[in-house]
Amino acid sequence: MKDEALLRVRRLRKYFYGPRSLFSTERKVARAVDGVSFDVRKGEVLGLVGESGCGKTTVGRTILRLIEPTSGCIEFKGRDITHLRGSAFRQLRREMQIVFQDPFSSLNPRMTVGAAVEEGLIIHAGANQKRRFLSHESNIGEGTPGQTNISPDHDNWTDPEQRRRIVTHLFDRMHLPPGIWDRYPHEFSGGQRQRICIARAVALRPDFLVLDEPLSALDVSLQAEIINLLMELKADFNLTYLFISHDLSVVEYLSDRVAVMYLGQIVEMAESSRLYAEPLHPYTQALLSAVPQMDPTANRHRIVLEGDVPSPDKPPPGCRFHPRCPLAEDICRRQAPNTLDLDGHIVKCHIVERQRSGEGRIVAEEEPDHLATDAASRRS
Amino acid sequence: MSRRDGYLDIVWSQFRKNTAAYIALWLLVPLFCLAIFAPALASSVPFFYYDGHKILWPWFRALLNPEETVDFWFNMALVAFVPWVVAGVIADRAWRRRGMGKWARMSRVAALYICLIVLASGMMTVPGIRPDNRYRARTFPEEQFRNEKNVVAFYPPIPFGPTEQDIESSVKPPMYRKPRFVTNPEGQEVLNWRKSNDGFPHILGTDDVGRDVFVRMLYGLRISLTVGFVAVGIYITIGVVLGAIAGYFGGAVDIVISRVIEVVILFPSFFLILTLVGLLGQSIYIIMVVIGVTGWPTIARLIRGEVLKQRAIDYVQAARAMGASHSRIIFRHILPNAISPALVAAPFGIAGAIITEAGLSLLGFGVRLPAPSWGLILRTGSENYHYWWLVVFPSLAIFVTVTVFNLVGSGLRDAMDPRLRT
Numbered sequence: 001m002k003d004e005a006l007l008r009v010r011r012l013r014k015y016f017y018g019p020r021s022l023f024s025t026e027r028k029v030a031r032a033v034d035g036v037s038f039d040v041r042k043g044e045v046l047g048l049v050g051e052s053g054c055g056k057t058t059v060g061r062t063i064l065r066l067i068e069p070t071s072g073c074i075e076f077k078g079r080d081i082t083h084l085r086g087s088a089f090r091q092l093r094r095e096m097q098i099v100f101q102d103p104f105s106s107l108n109p110r111m112t113v114g115a116a117v118e119e120g121l122i123i124h125a126g127a128n129q130k131r132r133f134l135s136h137e138s139n140i141g142e143g144t145p146g147q148t149n150i151s152p153d154h155d156n157w158t159d160p161e162q163r164r165r166i167v168t169h170l171f172d173r174m175h176l177p178p179g180i181w182d183r184y185p186h187e188f189s190g191g192q193r194q195r196i197c198i199a200r201a202v203a204l205r206p207d208f209l210v211l212d213e214p215l216s217a218l219d220v221s222l223q224a225e226i227i228n229l230l231m232e233l234k235a236d237f238n239l240t241y242l243f244i245s246h247d248l249s250v251v252e253y254l255s256d257r258v259a260v261m262y263l264g265q266i267v268e269m270a271e272s273s274r275l276y277a278e279p280l281h282p283y284t285q286a287l288l289s290a291v292p293q294m295d296p297t298a299n300r301h302r303i304v305l306e307g308d309v310p311s312p313d314k315p316p317p318g319c320r321f322h323p324r325c326p327l328a329e330d331i332c333r334r335q336a337p338n339t340l341d342l343d344g345h346i347v348k349c350h351i352v353e354r355q356r357s358g359e360g361r362i363v364a365e366e367e368p369d370h371l372a373t374d375a376a377s378r379r380s
Numbered sequence: 381m382s383r384r385d386g387y388l389d390i391v392w393s394q395f396r397k398n399t400a401a402y403i404a405l406w407l408l409v410p411l412f413c414l415a416i417f418a419p420a421l422a423s424s425v426p427f428f429y430y431d432g433h434k435i436l437w438p439w440f441r442a443l444l445n446p447e448e449t450v451d452f453w454f455n456m457a458l459v460a461f462v463p464w465v466v467a468g469v470i471a472d473r474a475w476r477r478r479g480m481g482k483w484a485r486m487s488r489v490a491a492l493y494i495c496l497i498v499l500a501s502g503m504m505t506v507p508g509i510r511p512d513n514r515y516r517a518r519t520f521p522e523e524q525f526r527n528e529k530n531v532v533a534f535y536p537p538i539p540f541g542p543t544e545q546d547i548e549s550s551v552k553p554p555m556y557r558k559p560r561f562v563t564n565p566e567g568q569e570v571l572n573w574r575k576s577n578d579g580f581p582h583i584l585g586t587d588d589v590g591r592d593v594f595v596r597m598l599y600g601l602r603i604s605l606t607v608g609f610v611a612v613g614i615y616i617t618i619g620v621v622l623g624a625i626a627g628y629f630g631g632a633v634d635i636v637i638s639r640v641i642e643v644v645i646l647f648p649s650f651f652l653i654l655t656l657v658g659l660l661g662q663s664i665y666i667i668m669v670v671i672g673v674t675g676w677p678t679i680a681r682l683i684r685g686e687v688l689k690q691r692a693i694d695y696v697q698a699a700r701a702m703g704a705s706h707s708r709i710i711f712r713h714i715l716p717n718a719i720s721p722a723l724v725a726a727p728f729g730i731a732g733a734i735i736t737e738a739g740l741s742l743l744g745f746g747v748r749l750p751a752p753s754w755g756l757i758l759r760t761g762s763e764n765y766h767y768w769w770l771v772v773f774p775s776l777a778i779f780v781t782v783t784v785f786n787l788v789g790s791g792l793r794d795a796m797d798p799r800l801r802t
Binding site for chain 2: 064090105106
């Protein structure tokens with residue numbers, strides 16, 4: 001089960017187009033996500049880290065098709081969902097859910113929290129009814145009964161009483177105070193709201209959950225609680241997470257694998273332990289060296305990056321990291337690096353490639369640039 | 381403010397701090413009661429009439445057979461009022477026991493009233509149920525009073541109708557009471573009236589053909605309120621729906637609707653009504669529809685902007701991720717958060733529509749005589765300023781009504797200030 005890819009993302013691109021200027025046909029193009037490929041295996045937590053503005057959130061939202069991708073391919077459970085429409089798409093909405101960064105804006109202020117969590121069940125009640133009957137036989141013996149009362153195969157979402165029971169049970173499960181059904185979001189603290197948001201996402205019994213920096217709006221003590229809650233839920237509901245964060249220590253704790261993004265591209269991706277022990281890409285090394293350490297006397301070599309992240313509408317030529325890279329060479333300025341796979345440790349760097357190309361294999365030649373511009377011109 | 385307060389509770393507590401607006405809101409209650417209970421207060425037909433042999437109920441027959449459609453709706457509101465109060469109190473208690481919130485109960489009780497009115501109107505339009513109206517003319521009892529001795533009739537407190545004419549007492553000043561004895565050309569004192577309630581004074585005087593000004597103003601209130609509410613109801617509905625669609629879908633839809641807004645906002649509705657009245661004839665319905673069809677762009681703009689703002693907030697994305705349909709997102713998620721500009725604009729719009737109707741009637745393009753309207757009374761008064769009561773009282777009525785609605789609107793605007801949002 002472990003190796004089965006639940007989600008497969010290939011060469012995902014999302015370009016945001018600026019307004020056409022008056023005297024030229026060119027439009028400003030922000031390449032928020034530019035050729036991102038990764039797999040999320042069933043039952044794992046893939047951490048996605050990077051600076052703000054590097055396209056992490058866009059990746060998360062594009063996977064859920066909250067933002068339509070410019071090009072590329074998203075496969076979920078072996079089926080291409082990039083252009084899914086209609087009832088199949090609605091079914092997909094149940095299977096993938098998202099928890100947003102800001103718990104203050106992600107709950108409708110005019111809806112009681114009970115109604116907000118229940119709403120998903122109402123929307124999918126009909127489809128769930130169908131599923132109950134279709135999967136009645138095939139599901140016997142699967143899952144772990146007794147662990148939780150919430151089972152899509154035994155609950156009738158069309159029944160208001162049952163919906164209420166499911167949601168109340170979930171609130172209990174999230175350690176929320178009892179009797180909060182008729183309360184409004186503004187009556188809750190940030191941590192409680194985030195729990196409600198998680199309850200809303202989990203209520204639909206999804207298989208895959210995108211956690212879009214769910215902890216960054218919370219203080220540290222709450223973060224720990226939410227992390228534990230997330231791990232419990234993952235075990236109980238057989239969830240798979242895409243955990244988007246800029247907090248490296250949280251990602252290290254939570255994730256099985258970690259992908260590091262820089263300026264719309266994944267520069268390094270590996271098993272969590274491996275990445276933290278042996279970061280190969282200079283950007284990852286710089287990031288890790290910036291993580292605060294518990295021991296102030298520890299001898300650390302801090303790599304300080306110069307300059308800011310370049311704007312995604314004018315990405316530098318060659319390797320995108322070269323203007324800030326301490327190791328940058330001539331080739332970095334001219335040519336985009338290939339993706340090198342060192343036995344599951346994927347890295348995108350000329351220096352690493354030269355040093356260790358014997359050990360791994362080159363996954364994909366970098367797409368020629370004209371393909372990207374092609375996609376751009378098709379859109380505009 | 382308790383912790384359990386919803387948005388409406390916050391708005392309400394803010395609204396109450398504004399004393400003028402709070403008083404104005406309560407002034408709406410007598411205003412509506414006067415409009416609804418107008419026939420019970422002033423009517424030329426008696427509640428019951430005993431002619432020595434049997435009892436007739438002319439008032440109830442007249443209630444169900446009004447000349448104006450507007451009057452019909454208000455009469456039905458009057459018919460449904462008592463059942464509503466009874467049913468409303470019972471239902472409210474039941475709902476309270478079930479733990480329903482204050483605002484949910486209030487909106488349901490209001491909806492109950494509308495249902496009862498619609499039900500009553502539906503029943504009374506069936507010819508078999510509705511009694512025919514044989515007693516419309518005021519003269520009906522009077523002639524019989526003259527002939528018969530032992531006739532009993534019970535009139536509403538003010539025994540004048542809004543359209544009945546009495547040429548003997550034209551343009552009389554306020555508190556004019558018809559003399560019981562008049563001198564005939566031969567110089568003899570003769571009995572003018574005997575038993576009917578003609579001795580009741582015309583509180584605010586009479587107009588050029590002897591119609592009672594107070595009663596006409598009372599019934600004119602019904603027309604003013606109807607024009608205000610129906611016109612604003614039409615344009616708020618159009619404006620909210622189009623504004624929400626433009627703001628939510630964006631792109632080409634937004635461009636088209638925005639251009640339509642820009643065109644329609646240029647229409648001078650007052651002169652459009654003048655043109656249409658010239659083409660189609662005088663009708664209060666044309667006024668309502670034209671105000672409604674030309675007034676929506678401002679609302680649509682406000683709602684569009686608000687929806688654009690709300691659409692970018694994460695809860696909308698969360699609803700999308702949940703698989704909610706567009707209409708569900710618009711009507712259940714975005715609009716409850718974006719509707720306040722429309723609610724604030726409504727009382728101002730009602731005030732504006734009342735002024736427009738009065739202005740049109742004043743010019744003679746509005747309500748057709750003999751239907752009562754404040755503008756029409758002003759029109760009579762404007763022909764001769766000597767009859768001051770024909771100018772002062774309708775103007776005062778317009779002034780008070782418009783001020784009340786404007787005060788409520790400004791109170792609502794302050795109370796719904798976006799800074800209060802949590």
